[in-house]
Amino acid sequence: MYDIIVIGGGPAGMTAAIYARRATKSVLVLEALTCGGQIINTPDIENYPVEAHISGFDFSNRVYEQAKGLGAEFAFEKAVDIKDEGSVKTVVTTKGSYQAKAVIIATGSENRKLGLEDEQRLTGRGVSYCATCDGNFYRNKVVAVVGGGNTALEDAQYLAGLAKQVYLIHRRDSFRGEETNAERLKACENVEIVYNSNVTRLISEKRLKAIEVTNKLTGEVRTIELNGLFVAIGRVPENMNFASVAELDEAGYIVAGEDCHTKTEGVFVAGDNRTKALRQLVTATADGAMAATEAVKYLNNMSL
Amino acid sequence: MAVITINSNNFKTEVLESKVPVLADFNATWCGPCRSMKPMLDQLAEENKGYKIVSIDVDDNSELAEEYDVSSIPCLVVFRDGEEVNRSVGLIPKDMINALVEG
Known part of the structure; x- marks a missing residue:
């Protein structure tokens, strides 16, 4: 005892x-x-x-x-x-x-998961929950970050310094994260912010190849080809x-x-x-x- | 037996041509979870299980990391007769590491 x-x-x-x-x-x-x-x-x-x-x-x-x-x-x-x-x-x-x-x-x-099909299988095969751990594997590649808090903003900024292109997928039209983080990110040339949108499907063969992103307001579905997806949704x-x-x-x-x-x-x-x-x-x-x-x-x- | 450090010269002989199964630990010095897992791998190596444990630094061996499609570390890959038979990404406890090889 x-x-x-x-x-x-x-x-x-x-x-x-x-x-x-x-x-x-x-x-x-x-x-x-x-x-x-x-x-x-x-x-x-x-x-x-x-x-x-x-x-x-x-x-x-x-x-x-x-x-x-x-x-x-x-x-x-x-x-x-x-x-x-x-x-x-x-x-x-x-x-x-x-x-x-x-x-x-x-x-x-x-880490909160997206809850999408194949997410578990693709972890380490294109899906990551830690930009500072895995960012190095995506030098000059195309990546996306999901989320709108400080972690997502900081991850996107960190990855912008390594990757060719960074998409930030955010379900709202404004950020919960600090204003300075958001402003710094908007100034990055290789970052595109995709507002009001959720990742709705992981497209893969052996590893992740693309994501399907759905705009919550318009219902528009867009496919983004990429090498890595960083999940930062809390x-x-x-x-x-x-x-x-x-x-x-x-x-x-x-x-x-x-x-x-x-x-x-x-x-x-x-x-x-x-x-x-x-x-x-x-x-x-x-x-x-x-x-x-x-x-x-x-x-x-x-x-x- | 200690954990064997892999470089581009000994990968073929130590891993691909190994007579016993090989547990390959893809890691990096700056990776906290990798460093956390190291003592467990050292212990397993000292326990002389029926397999060999090797350490592959992904910064020193980026071509190997690329060849084996390692994009999150720590990443443990099990080889039998030169072929990948199992894989695990992320920090896991010692008994789960052992189970990757021994099933």
């Missing part, structure tokens, strides 16, 4: 483990893949205090070493359920189950397994305030999978600290 089980080994989860260990509680971190979470995809972090530049991979490794050095235990298993038995919670994984007095859910989020929280112990909003985020409490006593939430205004590395680590502190408080009250 652990004092605290943290589900998810990203920045929020590992920071929670650090705080919990410093409060001398026993901690198990359950991680489905490898520690780090989505930040490992970021080649250069420039907005986290202290370091002007650090790669997401190095950042993750250092936080992992820090948590481990303080005595946090790690198991690489995917948590699929939390059973609330009052003062004891059982976390069921794909390999077994573990018990703790308190649980912190820090599962983050994953992220989806990974909370579905925990709906029995935590209330989810309509987008799937766990409803909780700054104190990171869920509707179940002893179950807390930290990081990108919580309802919040800003999802950044620094707010994820802040959540980790808060959730762990609240969990420690809960444990200490329990033993009174």
Whole structure:
């Protein structure tokens, strides 16, 4: 039996483990893949205090070493359920189950898919969710970016520096992303913005060859031949397994305030999978600290 | 056995002419998920499974990346008798990596 089980080994989860260990509680971190979470995809972090530049991979490794050095235990298993038995919670994984007095859910989020036929098969064969990872493979080629947020705008701009031609497919006629990002993009000669449109079909043989784009207002269907499609339509929280112990909003985020409490006593939430205004590395680590502190408080009250 | 680093000179002998199945890891130094997967591949190599693991840096071997149509990394490709028989794109856990070869 652990004092605290943290589900998810990203920045929020590992920071929670650090705080919990410093409060001398026993901690198990359950991680489905490898520690780090989505930040490992970021080649250069420039907005986290202290370091002007650090790669997401190095950042993750250092936080992992820090948590481990303080005595946090790690198991690489995917948590699929939390059973609330009052003062004891059982976390069921794909390999077994573990018990703790308190649980912190820090599962983050994953890329939202287009939901089109063949999307899975074409991932890595023309369909990508990470422009900075895969952009290099599309030097002097034709690519499209789908989305209208900052990620889509930044991806399109990054790709404009590599690719011959970039299409930006956006379902509205204005951008959610920052104005400066949008203006910079409009100034790029090799970028065409396709407004009010959705990607409605992936056309492929062995790999992606073209996309079908449908204008929402006119119904007009256009085929764009290309080599690569970068999907940047946001992220989806990974909370579905925990709906029995935590209330989810309509987008799937766990409803909780700054104190990171869920509707179940002893179950807390930290990081990108919580309802919040800003999802950044620094707010994820802040959540980790808060959730762990609240969990420690809960444990200490329990033993009174 | 350690992971073998591939260049244009040894690809044919180490991969295409290998007597045992080959798990080829297409990666790059700047790719975070690739670096995350490396320790798992090192462990699998040390465990001396019935297959060989090779590392192919896509920046140093862009012609190989192109030939095998690698356009997202990390990309794991399994070769048997010189032919591609399986492939996986993106970071996956160790047991899934092993299952790509052993099924």
